[in-house]
Amino acid sequence: MYSGVAVEKGNNNGKKKAGIIASTVVFGMGMLMLGMIFCIRRKKFRMNDNFKDVRKEDMELPIFYLSAVANATGNFSSRNKLGEGGFGPVYKGILAEGQEIAVKRLSKSSGQGLNELKNEVILIAKLQHRNLVKLLGCCIHEDEKMLIYEYMPNKSLDFFIFDQTRRKLMDWSKCMNIIVGIARGLLYLHQDSRLRIIHRDIKASNILLDNELNPKISDFGLARMFRGDQTEANTHRVVGTYGYMSPEYASNGHLSVKTDVFSFGVLVLEIVSGNKNRGFRHPDQNLNLLGHAWILWIKGTPLELIDECLANSSNVSEVLRCIHVALLCVQQRPEDRPNMPTIVQILGNENPLPQPKQPGFFIGRNPLEQDTSSSRNNVYSANEASLTSLEAR
Ligand SMILES: Nc1ncnc2c1ncn2[C@@H]1O[C@H](COP(=O)(O)OP(=O)(O)OP(=O)(O)O)[C@@H](O)[C@H]1O
Numbered sequence: 001m002y003s004g005v006a007v008e009k010g011n012n013n014g015k016k017k018a019g020i021i022a023s024t025v026v027f028g029m030g031m032l033m034l035g036m037i038f039c040i041r042r043k044k045f046r047m048n049d050n051f052k053d054v055r056k057e058d059m060e061l062p063i064f065y066l067s068a069v070a071n072a073t074g075n076f077s078s079r080n081k082l083g084e085g086g087f088g089p090v091y092k093g094i095l096a097e098g099q100e101i102a103v104k105r106l107s108k109s110s111g112q113g114l115n116e117l118k119n120e121v122i123l124i125a126k127l128q129h130r131n132l133v134k135l136l137g138c139c140i141h142e143d144e145k146m147l148i149y150e151y152m153p154n155k156s157l158d159f160f161i162f163d164q165t166r167r168k169l170m171d172w173s174k175c176m177n178i179i180v181g182i183a184r185g186l187l188y189l190h191q192d193s194r195l196r197i198i199h200r201d202i203k204a205s206n207i208l209l210d211n212e213l214n215p216k217i218s219d220f221g222l223a224r225m226f227r228g229d230q231t232e233a234n235t236h237r238v239v240g241t242y243g244y245m246s247p248e249y250a251s252n253g254h255l256s257v258k259t260d261v262f263s264f265g266v267l268v269l270e271i272v273s274g275n276k277n278r279g280f281r282h283p284d285q286n287l288n289l290l291g292h293a294w295i296l297w298i299k300g301t302p303l304e305l306i307d308e309c310l311a312n313s314s315n316v317s318e319v320l321r322c323i324h325v326a327l328l329c330v331q332q333r334p335e336d337r338p339n340m341p342t343i344v345q346i347l348g349n350e351n352p353l354p355q356p357k358q359p360g361f362f363i364g365r366n367p368l369e370q371d372t373s374s375s376r377n378n379v380y381s382a383n384e385a386s387l388t389s390l391e392a393r
Pocket residue numbers: 082083084085086087088089090102104133149150151152153155156201205206208218219380381382383
């Protein structure tokens with residue numbers, strides 16, 4: 001009995017439910033169509049504003065109209081020029097709605113630039129991390145090829161650490177925050193992002209600083225993508241910047257995550273000391289910054305390395321820890337260097353660490369550097385140096 005009533009009730013309920021479902025579906029479809037009409041109208045409005053019509057596969061990355069970029073930068077006025085790198089000049093711009101941008105304009109004469117640009121666009125569009133610079137879009141119009149980034153009001157780290165006046169604006173806690181932020185950004189590139197990425201050109205001018213001096217790694221044009229378990233490669237095209245390049249990469253084109261670890265170590269020693277590795281000359285010995293730091297470590301006087309601007313604000317144990325970690329990163333043999341997950345961990349704890357062994361490239365100038373630096377090399381990095389020419393000289 002009980003079950004029969006239940007069945008009958010169930011039938012009546014079934015009809016009611018069918019009615020409710022039918023009207024819900026009709027209502028839902030109506031709402032969906034209204035939503036689509038609304039979205040299409042909104043998108044058209046946005047595209048009419050700054051963006052060009054885009055193909056479906058490009059939807060992840062907005063394509064800007066050339067006219068919108070030209071208006072934003074005062075027609076690429078020299079007044080708005082922020083600097084110049086291997087790609088060409090970088091301009092500050094303000095979009096119609098007030099957003100500040102940085103526009104990297106690929107030099108028309110730069111033959112190799114297009115590939116790097118495409119590489120950078122595809123890579124960065126897939127990456128999201130608080131310590132990576134955000135790519136807002138790109139603009140490709142006939143000969144013009146540009147990348148549009150969020151604008152970083154404090155420019156790059158080199159403007160601070162190598163400038164006697166601006167350096168005074170940095171205290172130790174800011175330096176430590178920058179070191180840890182760069183380490184986290186690299187950890188993301190090496191391990192946590194959907195792709196395995198070796199940056200290959202970690203250096204002070206590729207670390208941009210936001211309003212609060214938080215670091216953002218930029219310039220992925222040279223990045224090399226790795227998928228799955230692949231962690232190492234040999235390349236015939238050595239790209240990067242002398243003074244930051246690891247010995248095995250500069251000499252043999254052997255590339256791995258430890259290539260970035262080496263550059264990170266150089267950068268940490270530069271931040272702590274306020275000296276460029278590449279420009280540093282020891283007064284008594286033929287040592288570069290790496291050699292100088294290592295000798296001080298062995299002598300038991302590593303704190304002599306610290307820049308006097310930081311001396312008052314410094315936390316001695318943190319400074320020592322950073323120098324120690326940096327010296328582990330710049331060791332000659334890649335297998336002796338820690339990887340980024342370990343670096344992030346040991347920067348944040350006080351566990352005992354192994355003694356650093358001899359750094360790579362620590363005597364005077366890198367012997368390869370004297371022969372291969374071109375006039376272009378003095379303005380910006382040696383973005384391209386073929387391994388064969390390195391070996392031949
Ligand atoms: N998003 C940005 N916001 C503010 N300034 C920027 C931005 N991107 C780049 N710049 C400035 O423009 C300069 C040139 O940058 P770019 O990345 O083209 O070259 P680089 O890193 O100096 O040299 P290279 O191309 O040899 O690596 C930088 O030094 C930086 O000061």
